[in-house]
Amino acid sequence: MSTEQLSATAGAGHAPSARRSGRGPLALRFALRELRGGLRGFAVFLACLALGVAAIAGVGAFSRALTDGLAREGATLLGGDAAFSLVQREASPEEYALIASGGRVAAIATTRAMARTGSGETLDATLAEVKAVDSAYPMVGALELDPPQSVPNALARDGEGEGKAFGAVVDPALAERLGLKTGDHFRLGDVDLVLRGTIVREPDALSTGIGFGPRLMVSIDALRASNLLQPGSLVRWQYRAQLADPAGLAAYVERVQHGAPEAGFETRTREAAAPRLENNVRRFTEYLTLVGLTALLVGGVGVANAVKSHLDAKRGVIASFKSLGAPGLTVFSIYLVEVGLIALVGIGIGVAVGSALPFIANAAFGHLLPVPIAPSLQPGALALAIAYGALIALAFALWPLGLAHDVPVSALFRERVETARRRPRRLYVAATALAVAALAGLAVAASQEPRIAIYYLVAAAAVLVTLRLVAVGIMALARRLPRPRSTALRLALANIHRPAALTPTVVLSLGLGLTLLVTLALIDRSLTRELSSRLPTEAPSYFFLDIQSAETDHFASWLRHQAPEGEVEVVPMLRGRIISMAGRPVEEITPPPEFSWVLSSDRGVTYSPDIPEGSTVVAGDWWPADYAGPPQVSFEQEIADAFGLKIGDKVTVNVLGRSITATIANLRQVEWERLAINFVMVFSPNTFAGAPHTSLATLTLPNGGDPAFERAIGRAVAAQFPAVTSVRVKEALVQIGEIVGNLLTAIRGASLVTLLASVLVLAGALAAGQHHRVYDAVVLKTLGATRARLVAAYALEYAALGLVTAVVAVGAGAAAAYVVVVYVMKLGFAWSTATAVGAAAVALALTVGFGLIGTWRALGQKPARILRDL
Template structure:
């Protein structure tokens, strides 16, 4: 205990002298902790916002939805037994203005009493009932501003949805349950349920949905109500949610973004950890005289270690504390600036758990990178210290064990807080491999500089000699800068490839326009109308297929067990699928197993199925499956498996049946076309006269919207990745600061020996610029290697290299490190030679 007390006394005395030698140490820790704390706190604010408004987002305590049909009397009775019920129904349809302008909209009718929770925000009407009231001119509607602007509508104007007239009586500014309903293809039109149910676009075979929202009595558990409802409707294909699952898509996106941004923060912390290592090593070198005196006076090695361990622990706590304060403040500032423009509700506040996680990451990183240098202070003899030798080998030490355990703790904490263990393991492995490769390249650069310096003369030789020397910046700066460039290049390449897919590849391979709800008996007339608007039709520019939706309810004679299907592949078994019936094998059918049925086949039902969907359910050619289509079950056998290019120009249906399987069914058609924007607008207007019920979906417009959304999301990711670049620059600054005294002596000697100022500056630029170039090239290669599987395997997009972006990153890495060399040289040259050379 007396020894420990003495260690605290010595540590306190040294800390009273200030933290000048630990500024880089503090900055590196603070930057990484700030990134993790800010990302986690912002995500928690969104989660709390969703939870606080879950009832409003869902529109009640329980929501039940069905597709392509209305609720049965038995289902309505079951809902009524639970509590107060309101209904909503709708789908997509074409809105037409008096001047002929047309736009796809999402029309929704609501019953009296809507909404059960929250408020509908309107402009131009005193309330929802007045806005939706029926008048001699037609039923009223509340219309989103985007549609008012697109169709040049004013309040009081009449417009068509399909072939039914509505009156714009209010501007629809917001609905409490909008987020819970998910993505919409067009602006929203809100009207009464009676007006929608009497419209043709709610008829049999159309793509519509009905939802019941239920307000439970006070104190009733929604989960128990859902369980009771599932027991009352065991065979009905309905989707039931409670307020705990109000917006699953938004929640999953927040979870993934939290982890991804937090992982970039962790990578920044690891990059900064090299700066921590260098700062501790440099500080101990400045204290070697004190350590030598302590040991010469009889202090044991553990006492010397404890003195500096206490200092490092105190400063680590300070650095982590700074990071936590800044990280907690960033979401509060963000909330004050953009709170009203966020698409997801958020409650910005200080949340202890995210901060505790970030603090634990920071402390473990500090331990992992600062313990090893302490072994030198403990194990090195007083004689070697007095000989200015602090670089002795100390072997495998308790400090090394502690550093390894801290590193394992970092990995374990990352896995424990990850939403996906496989994803987390892959990222940890990628960072570990990257650091190992960059460390090896740093050593290789040192070796290579030593071999190359004999081939050049003057400042170039001096710069390479410094790069090969014991104080070379390549040893610490290369891994840190390289990791920063790797993260930034991965983000840039993923973003550029996906944007290229949206802006260039998809428009070439996907249709420009999709037509839905083509009446069965008027399909050929519709083809003629399209030909009149866009010219002669051929399979390269126009294709039409019968269309229906259905659900896979059985596999190999047994009901679908969704829990046995991986979550990433469950989409085909959780929802209705797009189906078609096709006789002769179409062009680009993509059959990979089995074979297509003959054109005149009239036997038992056969299906051509997406190979990925079949693999998810464990199906192969010859197996059976049960499809529920138009209210009846169809037992079919898999005749062919196909590679489906979803979103491509062709029959991109998950399941295709032979025509005899649905003979006599009321099928509508869907068509796809390629055309320029001018023909698209003209055809959209002309179809409004003869085919008002046909929906025109502009794929081009949806791609442009997706690109804009992706750009905004990518901005946050790029900003987070920029933190890694800051960490790399801090490590470079630490490397420069650690060798400042030695560089000053070197510059003084060179000036005394007659070297010109220009020559010394060039030598430093060569040394540090080479570090940046090596780190940049290695980081860009590692970033490309990391980005390729994400683009090709995860997003299934075409890989494209953004050479301009990579060149900019390389130029920035080399330029910034070269500028660091200029700063180091200027600092060394600013001091007069005589005082520098007189210093011991």
């Protein structure tokens, strides 16, 4: 009997008197006594719990700090206490007076237009996001300029009469594109502008939105002088109110809405100044929390491995307890308390790190965030992380702890005797199931979108079960394969399927992390191909906006003359806001999360006698070309299905201050990926008869067009039609690609937490399995095996496991990416051989590397000590 066993036995012998002396519960006393020797063997246990808990706590705390910042700075971000927006028209005097009844009002107009310099061959033009402000701007916050100056001075006009330019300030990117410096002149539409400075910080940038071009800020007088304000022009007017009585915000908003029911205002308040950003923060937080939970689930495998390895090493001690009369439940309680105390240490480390993450992130990247944040301890986020960590530890520890209940007394005489029981008693199986159910319930209850949490739990369970079945299949296959003549191959094959083989742990821990990375890599590859290769050859080369209806025909014929080989398409375009669907006001409709954008703002609408290109009618009938009856509308099928709309339902849309109700005549499938002109809603031709509007045109050049020719067309349009906005599709796709790429980079970086957890679990499992390697190595060396032959056998085993795991991960990851790309994103799937090869290389490097590190130590053990216990 070992010294450790004698010590534990002596302690057990004094247990009754100790209990009577009131020194605490028996399980706690023995757990603390064992922990005096340190936490050796629990490094992976601690690391996995700390990593997952830190991720969940940090994400939750940072998200809360950001949303608190949005709420706290709501008035600054919005530019007032409330904002009322209109598209394509200004507020009437009565509407303006109604808005101004609560306090001060500032008017803001935003549009897209071409800023240009030079003329003729030297003309240079670029798309700009124009923001025109009045003298009250900014009512809240401060516009920081370089050089510092007041807003009225920066935007003032140099006197009166011809040749007097209006002042302008721009985003530094715009100045760089046009080669401008302070004091230089440039043009917007028909007005001459002089650059007075660049924008350092725009306090309300989020409320006016971020577009494809850099910011150009002028006065409203300058915008009027530019002649860009024409009937039907795509200009958004926003009227911001700073209330004399901020506490009466709700009553004020209700008064304005009821006072102008037909206005079609899009209303926002300081309490929800940036709803889209808040929604994006919530969704990204949801995703990152699930990533942290995935890391914890992978770490749970490490918890189970660590507990099993620890109990294997304590078999003699447990047998000593049993020989002195300790019941199995007492043994279970002792080690449950011990594991619980260790888990508390890991959870505590994770909470400490997670609490510090928002402070670290704010110090490092706070200046890049759109809103100032004030990091603080978030009890709710920390409590959630603690609960997740505790439930994961419990769910994965109960099964191996339950096996300790039935360790036989015979283990005192042969420490390595294998117990016949492979499954714990029903009590422990039930307790494990209860812990898993509690974990699933917490994930659903804590999620802001329970449906996503349920999908995640089902997918996680399916992946875990699938990987387990794959491991069982690998072992069964290895067992049935013919025995090769090579000793190293035969030994490697036997190690894959023998009792206590590492196969299940390697496949599960490494497979999950690799599957996630392969999925993200293939999604990235598919998006990159869509944005960089296929779309530009199919999509238009240019979109032209704000073509006045009076000059539409002239513009189209001029454009066809400039590009005779190109295809020109022109359609009328208006903006409208959906007021009701099927008789239900939009305020009473809860849209599916992925379609909330349909109701969140105004939408582009058009009318047409013919079915638009790229659309296919799938239900109902298209109206006749000479239709003159009540308004009808064609609705995009997927969106109609999402809102439960059908043929015959009525949809009310506010356009130019008028509410128009139309009957759904048909449903269309739209090929959005072609980037042809298409709309969610297409109305019958008579619906907007006489309404002022502009036209939208596209130019599609053969084979995607020559870049030099495309730029020449852009310059010619800017010179001939200064009020027309040109959007070069390839440049827009590059910007979209950068946004998507940055998002995918952030997601991949966050997902590395899961891969790191997988690596930790793999390393821990291989280390824990080395005691089997020690005995194998000693016996085989005693029988004459050389070190080189043993290393070769183990390397072949690890390589086979890594390669099979990589194949499984690539297959599962490709399937997941295919579903996301084809069925969620509605794009074409792109396979990447480099991703598959990279996954295989990572798997082989990790399994062979970690495996041989531990194996080399096993080969160095002295035979005498090991042979005594056999």
